Amino acid sequence: MAAVILPPELMRSREAERLTDEARRLLTFLVSLLPDLNPNEPRTCVRYKEAHDKLQLRQKGTTYGESLKKQGLAALADWTAATGKPAITGMIVDGTSLMPAKGYYKPFGRSVDDFEWWRDQLRRSKEFDWAPYLPFSIEGTPTPIATDIEEPAAQRVETRVYRVLRDTELALRVKKAHNYECQICxxxxxxxxGTRYAEAHHIRPLGRPHDGPDAQENILCLCPNHHVELDYGVRAIAREELRVVEGHNVGTKYLKYHNDHIAANGS
Ligand SMILES: [Zn+2]
Incomplete structure (x- = not known):
């Protein structure tokens, strides 16, 4: 893969070479859509609103484009430019024109009508091996939603989700109690x-906007697949299906929170 050569005035700072968590989430999302992308068919790209919805981002700005920019899009563009990766952010297009916003070309020093370059970057994005930069895989078939970059982001229930990869002490204790076996399967x-691996899931997520507690009653020991399913709200949890061990009780109110607020708003 040839590196993108930048004119000196566009050289990115070292900071731009760091892939932020938000940018990595966006990258993971875009890579999951690459198999369906046809660089010659802009309809196979993803709309700003669709990306915003699928990532369950908070509204930060008056348009979806602006909000996405603040939550990973600008950072991802800077990272691809600074490290010479294909400009994969071109997969996100305006719902009406089916083209990237003008800002797409800027980090790469390209003019806003360089459509040949754009299509070439989409082709390169498909061929490139992104796996080393992805923290985990996400599943699901996107549903195209016709929209426009200038369309105001609607007020919505904030269900931003992150997989908490660093365990709290309690989370570790819960995993040990279950001998690292998924409570669902x-x-x-x-x-x-020879060591065993499982993941701890905070049922009502820590941090804003959910502000769930780091309490044993709010933690589940899960396999990676079920962890992602709960994080993305693609399934509800019934108390009866959970495997139980002595000394670890799951709080009913947290299960209800998941079913009412996370699974209910999931895609
Ligand atoms: Zn499982």
Whole structure:
């Protein structure tokens, strides 16, 4: 893969070479759509609103484009430009023109009518191996939603989700209590060195806007698949389906919170 050569005035700072969490989430989302992308068919790109909705972002700005820019889009563009990756942010297009916004070309020092370059970047994005830069995979088929970059972002329930990869002490205790077996399916992952692997999930997520507590009653021990399903709200949880062990009680109110606020608003 040839590096993008930038004129000196457009050289990115070292900071831009760091992929932020928000940018990584956006990248993961875009990469999940690459198999369906046809660089010669802009309808196979993703709309600003669609990306905003699918990522369950908070509204930060008067338009979806602006809001996305503040929540990973600008950082991802800067990172691809600074590190010479294909300009994958061109997969996000205006719902009416089916083209990227003018700002797309800027970090790469391209003029706003360089459509050949854009299509070439989409082709390169499809061929490029993004796996080393992705934290996890996301599933699901996107539903195209016709919209426009200038369309105001509607008020919506904030259900921004993150997988908390760093466990709290309590989370570790819960995983040990379950011997690293998923509370939904019973599966565990045995690593090469014989240790067992599972993930801890805070049912009512920590941090804004959910402000769930780091309490044992709010934690589940899950396999990665079920963890992602709950994070993305694609399934509800019934108390009866949960495997239980002595010393770890799951709070009914947290299950209800998940079912009412996270699964209900999930895609
Ligand atoms: Zn599972």
């Amino acid at each position: 019973g599966q565990t992952i045995v690593l090469k060195d």
